Amino acid sequence: MKLSGRVLATAMLSVAVFPFASGIAAADDAPPPIVEDFDYPGADQIxxxxxxxxxxxxxxxxxxxxxSGGTLVKVWSRAAANDFFCFRVTGESGYLTMDVPDVYAVTGDQHELKATVVVKNVATPTDIPKNTYTPVGEGVDPKNGFTPLVELRSGKS
Incomplete structure (x- = not known):
């Protein structure tokens, strides 16, 4: 089959201008892979x-x-300006790793939580019942020393 010059020129122009139409994309045109690293957004500002x-x-x-009001988790810490920091739980389950210094209590909200503090270099999880002020780390025993909160979990996460 012989192609006319006009048909051949149109075909070549289509490949040159629209390379994706042929199903072949240049490597530079490929989008970067989407990888979720779960880093906390705005962490540096906080x-x-x-x-x-x-x-x-x-x-x-x-x-x-x-x-802001509403249902909040309060983390009581000697490092906090007003004695505590707050978190909002937005799902049935969740987790957040952190380094909050000098924590001595957590007040649960409508969710049962697990708070993990480091006591004398040992990660120590504590169940936090709903709507309850619960001592952790130093709050349980002053001999525990200053204890950082390293993780909060809610639900079955």
């Missing part, structure tokens, strides 16, 4: 303002303004 380091989470436990 650290600069509140001196707590939020590390990774699934997006269901979020740092919150304590004045």
């Amino acid at each position: 650290y600069a303002q509140y001196h707590i380091r939020l590390l990774k989470g699934d997006g269901h436990i979020l740092f919150a303004d304590c004045a």
Whole structure:
């Protein structure tokens, strides 16, 4: 089969201008792979303002303004300007890893939680019942010393 010059020129122009139409894309045109690393968004700004380091989470436990009201988890810490920091739980389950210094209690909200503090270099999880002020770390025993909170979990996460 012989192609006319006009048909051949049109075909070549289509491949040159629309390379994706042929199903072949240049390597430079490929989008980068989407990889979720679960790093906490805005963590550097929160650290600069509140001196707590939020590390990774699934997006269901979020740092919150304590004045915003509603159902909040309160983390009682000697490092907090007003004695506590707040978090909002937005799903049936969630997790957030962090480094919140000098924690001595957690007040649960409508969700049962598990708070893990480091006591004398040992990760120590504590169940936090709904709507309950629960001592952890130093709050359980002053001999535990200053204890950082390293993780909050809610639900079955």
